[in-house]
Amino acid sequence: MRRMKLMIPGPVELSPEVLLAMARPMMGHRTPDFEAILEECWSGLKEIFQTKNDMLLITGSGTAGMDAAIASTIKEGDEYVCITGGKFGERFVEMVKAYGGVPREVKVEWGRAVDPAEVDKALSQSKAKAVTLTHNETSTGVLHDAEAVGKVAKKHGALFIMDAITSIGGDYVKADEWGVDICIAGSQKCLVSPPGLAMVSVSPKAWEVIGKNKTRNYYLNLASYKKSMEKKTTPFTPSVTLIYGLQAALRAIKEEGLENRIKRHRLMARATREAVKAMGLELYADEGHASNTVTSIKIPQGLTDEDVRGKMKKEHGILLAGGQDQIKGKIFRIGHMGNVEYLDLMSVLSALELTLKKAGRDIELGSGLGAAQRVFLQG
Ligand SMILES: Cc1ncc(COP(=O)(O)O)c(C=O)c1O
Structure with a gap:
C-alpha cells in the first residue's frame, strides 16, 4: 500500500517516538507503573488545556468525549443553546435531541464565525442549561471566539461545553480563563497521537450539575471517570497502547513548548x-x-x-x-x-x-x- 502524506485534519502523521512507544510490552492497567503514566498524561493535558480542573481520559474518539459531556449533564426537556455553522457543531444538536433535550440552535452561516450577541439573545430567550460550541469548526475551517462565548454563558449562568478537538495543542485554548466548564479534545489531531482517545476537563460548576443529574448512560458517564480518577485509574480497561503513544506525544509537545x-x-x-x-x-x-x-x-x-x-x-x-x-x-x-x-x-x-x-x-x-x-x- 502506498504511504500517503496526510494533510487532512486528523488523523495526523505520527513521530517515530510515538510509534515506538506503542510497541512497548503490555502492562497491567491497575498497577503503580500505569498509574504514573496516567498521572503524567493528566498533568501534561492540563497544561495544554490551561486548566486546573479535573482531567479525564476516555477510550473512544473525540465524539465519545462530546457524548460523555452531553449525556452526563442533560435530562429530558433540558434546553441547550447549540452554536452551529458546520458539521461538528450540528453533532451537539443531534446529541441533545438523542438524550431528549431541546436544542436552541444559534445557526451561523457556514464559513462565518458566531456573533456572541446572537448567543446572548438565545440565552435570554430560553432557560438553557448549557451552551455548546465547536471552537475550531473543522468542516468549514472557522475558528470561533470562545472567550466571548464563555463570557456570555457565564452572564446567564449556563454551562459552557466546548469541543476543542481540532484546536487543543495547535492553537490557544484557555479553558479556565475563558470559563469552559467541559472542554473536549481528541488524540489524533494537534496532539499527534493515534485516534481512539478523548480528553475531557470538567469544572467544579459542571460537577455540581452532573452530581444532581440522573444520568442514563453507563460507559460514557463522567461521574464514573471522576470516581476512578480520584483513585488514579480509569473505570474500565483503558487503551494502554494508545496511552503509551499519548505519553510520548505529550513529552514532545512539552519539549517544543x-x-x-x-x-x-x-x-x-x-x-x-x-x-x-x-x-x-x-x-x-x-x-x-x-x-x-x-x-x-x-x-x-x-x-x-x-x-x-x-x-x-x-x-x-x-x-x-x-x-x-x-x-x-x-x-x-x-x-x-x-x-x-x-x-x-x-x-x-x-x-x-x-x-x-x-x-x-x-x-x-x-x-x-x-x-x-x-x-x-x-x-
Ligand atoms: C471539531 C471536531 N469535532 C469532533 C470531531 C469528531 O471527532 P472523532 O472523529 O474523533 O470522533 C471532529 C473530527 O474530525 C472534529 O474535527
Whole structure:
C-alpha cells in the first residue's frame, strides 16, 4: 500500500517516538507503573488545556468525549443553546435531541464565525442549561471566539461545553480563563497521537450539575471517570497502547513548548492562506476568523474535486480533505496540524501548483511558493 502524506485534519502523521512507544510490552492497567503514566498524561493535558480542573481520559474518539459531556449533564426537556455553522457543531444538536433535550440552535452561516450577541439573545430567550460550541469548526475551517462565548454563558449562568478537538495543542485554548466548564479534545489531531482517545476537563460548576443529574448512560458517564480518577485509574480497561503513544506525544509537545507550537501552527496557516490566494484560489472561511489548524479553499470554477484532490492523491500521494454535507465537492481542505513544518507545507503547495497548472488554471508556477516563503521569511 502506498504511504500517503496526510494533510487532512486528523488523523495526523505520527513521530517515530510515538510509534515506538506503542510497541512497548503490555502492562497491567491497575498497577503503580500505569498509574504514573496516567498521572503524567493528566498533568501534561492540563497544561495544554490551561486548566486546573479535573482531567479525564476516555477510550473512544473525540465524539465519545462530546457524548460523555452531553449525556452526563442533560435530562429530558433540558434546553441547550447549540452554536452551529458546520458539521461538528450540528453533532451537539443531534446529541441533545438523542438524550431528549431541546436544542436552541444559534445557526451561523457556514464559513462565518458566531456573533456572541446572537448567543446572548438565545440565552435570554430560553432557560438553557448549557451552551455548546465547536471552537475550531473543522468542516468549514472557522475558528470561533470562545472567550466571548464563555463570557456570555457565564452572564446567564449556563454551562459552557466546548469541543476543542481540532484546536487543543495547535492553537490557544484557555479553558479556565475563558470559563469552559467541559472542554473536549481528541488524540489524533494537534496532539499527534493515534485516534481512539478523548480528553475531557470538567469544572467544579459542571460537577455540581452532573452530581444532581440522573444520568442514563453507563460507559460514557463522567461521574464514573471522576470516581476512578480520584483513585488514579480509569473505570474500565483503558487503551494502554494508545496511552503509551499519548505519553510520548505529550513529552514532545512539552519539549517544543506550547507557545512555540502555537506560533508554528499559526505560521503554517498564514503561509497556506497566502500561498493559495497567490495561486488565484479563494478561501472559503472568513479570513478574519480562519482556523490555524485547517484551511478551507473553494474549488475554482471549471474544476472538480477529482481534478484537485483526486490528482493530488494519485500523482503525488498527498491526502487532502474534501468538503462535507452542503459543501461537498465545493471546497477542499488542507490540514496543517500536528508536526507539520516548512518542508512539509512547501512540498504540498508545490504539488498543488503543479496540479492546478496541469488542470488548465492560468497560474504562474512558483507564485504560491513565493508567497509562502515570504511569510516564512517574516516569521
Ligand atoms: C471539531 C471536531 N469535532 C469532533 C470531531 C469528531 O471527532 P472523532 O472523529 O474523533 O470522533 C471532529 C473530527 O474530525 C472534529 O474535527
